[in-house]
Amino acid sequence: MIVAERKPFEEIKALVKDFNRVLTVGCGTCVAVCLAGGEKEVGILNTELTIARKVDGNPIELGGVTVERQCDMEFLDELDGMIDQYDALISLACGAGIQFLAERFPDKPVLPGVNTTFIGANRDVGWYEEKCRACGNCCLGLTGGICPVTMCAKSLFNGPCGGTNHESCEISPDQPCAWHMIYERLSKQNRLDSIIEIFPPNDWLNTTPRTIVQPAYKERKAAR
């Protein structure tokens, strides 16, 4: 899933300082799971903002709504008719959701309430780890299901650098060395052969905005 973190309160407060009627829009999918931008977080943020603005002697009128997914236009339709009464929107969705919301309501300032942080996995309640950089050329089949692009601080493709600190990465004792893990796992699977070959330079596909249209939907896109 996509993992986000709520922005520091003072930053959000500064973003809305010129607005008196603001709608906070949560997202019920990834950011709700990672406790950053779901229904509960919409309520918390609005309470904090209400109190802070009252203390400042500049009260703010806030609304809150959480849609199923902000990265899907059809779920944004339910906001029609609601938007007009607000000067601005705060989106607690990931960067994709924020941009779709801004595109759907281009006359309204849409302000981010979270920092989209990574594609990750849920290790435990409230504990998320980055796992994928969406490089576009998955090599997990050769590296024992451990991504060197994401998990190695230098995104090395050809084994551990000289900074491996026992089983940790040189950047921190808390960060396992990706290539140490890859070696250990492949060794147990008797598949070390796959990292004995030299990996050629990667074809980085994440350097331009990407669009995917599944073959069955190509005509549909052409018709739009």
Next chain:
Amino acid sequence: MDALKSGSRLEKVLKAGHFAFTGECGPPKGANVSHLKEKLAHLKGVVDAVNITDNQTAVVRMSSLAASAIMVGENLEPNYQLVCRDRNRLAIMSDILGAYSLGIRNILCLSGDHQKFGNHPEAKNVYDIDSMQLIALVKKMRDEGVFPNGEEIDEPPRLFIGAACNPFADPFEYRVYRLANKIKAGADFIQTQCIYNMDKFREFMKMAVDMGLCEKCYILAGVTPMKSVRMAQYMAAQVPGMDVPEALINRLKAAGKGNYAKEGIKIALEQIEEFKEMEGVAGVHLMAIEWEHRVPEIAEQANVLPRPEV
């Protein structure tokens, strides 16, 4: 290894079967050319080539390319270090061509220390290619005379290709295969991480010899004399991938206050003596960190002077 690949002094020394002796010098944190020249002067005639570090520990310094070119002007041979952290493949290739055109003949291909350790930890790193791919890239440019896209190079860079190897970092069993890959990718010579754990290094070299790696590539053993007990303790505890045995720290301590540096040099000299006889070791790379002025006396005592005429 028939015809010369680069014609560098280092290549000629190694090819003639002499025991190579290389040094190291960090460029200044500024544009102070006279300070650089002063440091280099200590190494003249004392070593076969001098590694010029590339923003080592991710701290910004004068570029290794410029410092290497200055060194060429001083009639000293640089071993130009190039890291993958700060530049993509376009910049790397243009720097390689630039280096060759400025008279640089040795290159050391490195990944580079992570920027988190440096003085601009908020920087974005590049790592478009890694050190293995960099070695292969230089070899392709040199031997095939083409860029990776197949376009011809108008006068290919004839460089003697070096790489690093840390026999002490985990996983130990994999390190020799990684060394084999670097040689397969195109490394002509290897400079190892600073060696303190001699038992482990002997074991590593035995594996390298048994795999026939030392017939395909020259291995230079890395030596850094300890200046103090504190330095030894710091390296043992704080420098990732460094293996400093407790016995070495105790030996330094036993030398007593005021004698640490002398004892550190003595240990280094004993190591160099052993490397001269060790199967598969073709020379020593002396990394006397900010101790360039002590290199002449170390070379003298190590009996590696005068350097051979080639």
